[in-house]
Amino acid sequence: MTDTAARARQRVELVRDNTAERLALAQDFYHADPGRFRRYGHAELSFMRWSAARGVLEPESSDPAGSPWWRSVNGMLLRDKVEASLLATDTSGNASNRSVQYWLDFIRQPSPTRWYRAHNASIVAGYLTYEGLAAQEIKVERFMMNVALIRVLYTHAMLANPRLALGPLAFLGPRLVDPRHRSVKSFLDLGRSFPREYPVPGPVEEVVLAEHALARMLDYGLIAPRLPLLYEFAATALEEPRLTSLLDAGVPAYVWPHADRAVWFVGNTGPHLRAIARMTGVRLLWEPSPFRRPYPKARG
Numbered sequence: 001m002t003d004t005a006a007r008a009r010q011r012v013e014l015v016r017d018n019t020a021e022r023l024a025l026a027q028d029f030y031h032a033d034p035g036r037f038r039r040y041g042h043a044e045l046s047f048m049r050w051s052a053a054r055g056v057l058e059p060e061s062s063d064p065a066g067s068p069w070w071r072s073v074n075g076m077l078l079r080d081k082v083e084a085s086l087l088a089t090d091t092s093g094n095a096s097n098r099s100v101q102y103w104l105d106f107i108r109q110p111s112p113t114r115w116y117r118a119h120n121a122s123i124v125a126g127y128l129t130y131e132g133l134a135a136q137e138i139k140v141e142r143f144m145m146n147v148a149l150i151r152v153l154y155t156h157a158m159l160a161n162p163r164l165a166l167g168p169l170a171f172l173g174p175r176l177v178d179p180r181h182r183s184v185k186s187f188l189d190l191g192r193s194f195p196r197e198y199p200v201p202g203p204v205e206e207v208v209l210a211e212h213a214l215a216r217m218l219d220y221g222l223i224a225p226r227l228p229l230l231y232e233f234a235a236t237a238l239e240e241p242r243l244t245s246l247l248d249a250g251v252p253a254y255v256w257p258h259a260d261r262a263v264w265f266v267g268n269t270g271p272h273l274r275a276i277a278r279m280t281g282v283r284l285l286w287e288p289s290p291f292r293r294p295y296p297k298a299r300g
Contacts, residue, residue, distance in 0.1 A: 005096035008083035012075055017059035019052045019066075022074065029081045036110050039180040043155075043188045044119060047148075048074065050191045054198040067141070067198060069133040073126030080122040098239060099125050115179050116156040121238045123152055127254060128242055134255040140204040143263065144194055146252035147219065153234045154223045155187045161233055164226065167281025187218065205291045208266045216267050221276030224268070225284045227252070266291045 015021035026048055030041035051057050051070060058066035084103030087093050095101035099121035106114040127134075127149060134145060155177040157165040162173030177184045186192070193215040194200065200207055211219075223230070228250050235243040246254045251264045265287045277284040 002093055002096050004086045004090065004093040005079075005083050005100075007086060008079050011082050012078045015078075016071075016075065017061070019057040022057055022078065023048055023052060025078055025082070029085060032085065037107075040110065040112075040115050041179075042182050043179055043184045044077075046185045046189050050189060050196070053191075054196050056198050064198070067137065069130055069137055069145070072130045072133055073123065076126040076129065077119070077122040080118075080125075084118075097125070112174070112178050112180065113160050116159060117237060119179075120152050120156050120234065121240070123149070124234070124238055124240055124243055127246070128240075131255055137255075138199055139260070139263075140200045140202070140207050141198075142255050143204050143208070144190065144200070146254050146256060147193065148190060149246070149254060150219070150223050150227065150230070150252060151188055151190075153230055154218075154226075155184065156237065157226075157230055157233055158187075160237060164229055164233055166222070167279075169280055193219075204263055205266050208263070209269070209291070211267060216269075217273065217276055220268050220286070221273040221284065222280060224286055225277045225282040262287075262290050265289055 012025070015025050026045060027041065030037045051074065055064060056067040056070035057074060060066065060068065080099045080103055083096060083100045084107055087095060087104050088107045095104055099118065102114070102118035102121050106118045134142060154165060158173035158177045162170035166173050177187055193211045194207060227247060231244045231247050235241050246252065248256070248258055248261060251261050266289050268286050269289045274284045
């Protein structure tokens with residue numbers, strides 16, 4: 001570990017058990033040079049506030065305790081940004097990993113494409129590093145982890161490869177997901193899709209069917225038909241070939257056993273999702289929902 005990386009780790013360690021200070025540290029990165037960086041923080045900080053409201057960033061000593069996985073992935077993102085910020089003022093050091101270098105590239109020459117590459121590289125590195133912690137979470141939480149991943153990969157593609165993401169509607173992509181615009185939160189804010197509680201109550205099937213209709217249109221009508229190509233794009237853009245291993249025959253599979261593949265088809269409810277896919281130049285070939293809510297018994 002380089003001296004700069006060690007300093008970054010120590011800085012993040014100071015806020016490890018204080019959610020408010022974690023959020024303040026995340027904000028500090030974007031406020032360091034408000035004229036160039038501040039507007040880039042919309043999506044990341046919105047997602048972090050949602051995570052804080054759920055309680056997943058609380059220390060394990062809290063009652064209730066937070067999530068070791070969410071805390072660790074967030075911690076990696078913070079460390080990468082802090083290290084890059086330190087390197088920006090100390091040109092004698094070298095980045096300790098690829099995602100830190102991507103953040104340094106962003107600091108030196110901010111752009112939406114560089115922001116997505118840096119942010120998503122840190123997130124993907126966190127996913128791959130902390131698979132063991134993810135495996136300790138309940139099924140519905142692991143489902144949400146996969147949804148969060150496909151959303152950040154898709155929004156990156158909407159900006160950097162809009163033809164892949166939207167087909168004939170490609171011209172809309174960069175305008176909708178520019179990280180400097182608040183509209184990006186509509187794609188990355190899971191608060192519109194899942195309950196705020198941690199752990200989430202109820203079976204995963206019920207949680208999926210309770211997802212907001214627009215969120216399901218995004219996940220099933222737009223993202224699902226493109227998952228293999230999307231993961232290939234992200235693996236190349238982030239220089240992380242292991243990313244493609246997080247799919248199982250076109251279905252998200254981060255810490256997700258093959259035996260539970262059917263859960264991913266639960267939200268595929270209705271021909272409108274296939275119509276949305278066709279409008280953007282692809283076909284939705286996923287199986288129809290295998291799950292139906294039981295109807296209440298008629299009163300006699």
